[in-house]
Amino acid sequence: MSSSTLLMHFYETLLASLGPSQWWPGETPFEICVGAVLTQNTNWSNVQKAINNLKSRDLLHPEKMASLDDELLAELIRPSGYFRIKARRLKNLLEFLRLECAYHLPDLSSQDLQQLRDKLLQVKGIGPETADSILLYALEKPSFVVDAYTSRILNRHLLVHEDIDYHELRDFFMDRLPRDVALYNEYHALLVRTGKKWCNKNNPRCDGCPLGSYL
């Protein structure tokens, strides 16, 4: 079986087993961008607390957030961890949004994917995973998101080597799958859900895993 076919089998198996994910959790493109920064190396439940702190004060809007001083913003997002550096990263992203689209995120979607991705990666604090999360989930661009779970799952199924880097792994998917936003959206979500529940870092629980039959 080709690796392309196997990737689609993985997808269909996970979707049939777990059901659709309805990702990304977030009511607006901007909220999705904020969540993408806050969830860097951080449990989503902690991100949710930080988002709620902002939302309950009606601060989850670019203009309002940009006018907050860094100290207050950091305090509000404290539950998400790395709060000082993440406050700075949010401000960096806000400055990008101001310059690029005057805070009107849908305007970004007219830009070419590769060009927009390069620009996002120049923002301090926006790395490849955060950039692709914003592109895919906030802007609905067909940019596949990979993460620690993705490489772990594919490595344990002998599809890629252990130390594959981010862009190699992203290309692995994008070279083998149709460039489809809905497919990329759901595939990444399913891999994260699988990683959290079964494909743990130190103690994988292959019994009961939807992909167990592929081992």
Add this chain to the structure above:
DNA sequence: TTCCTGCACT
């Protein structure tokens, strides 16, 4: 105590 949908800096 470990781990969490990373990234920048040295």
Add this chain to the structure above:
DNA sequence: AGTGCGGGAA
């Protein structure tokens, strides 16, 4: 390649 950033939940 190694390290700092960090609170919260299991």
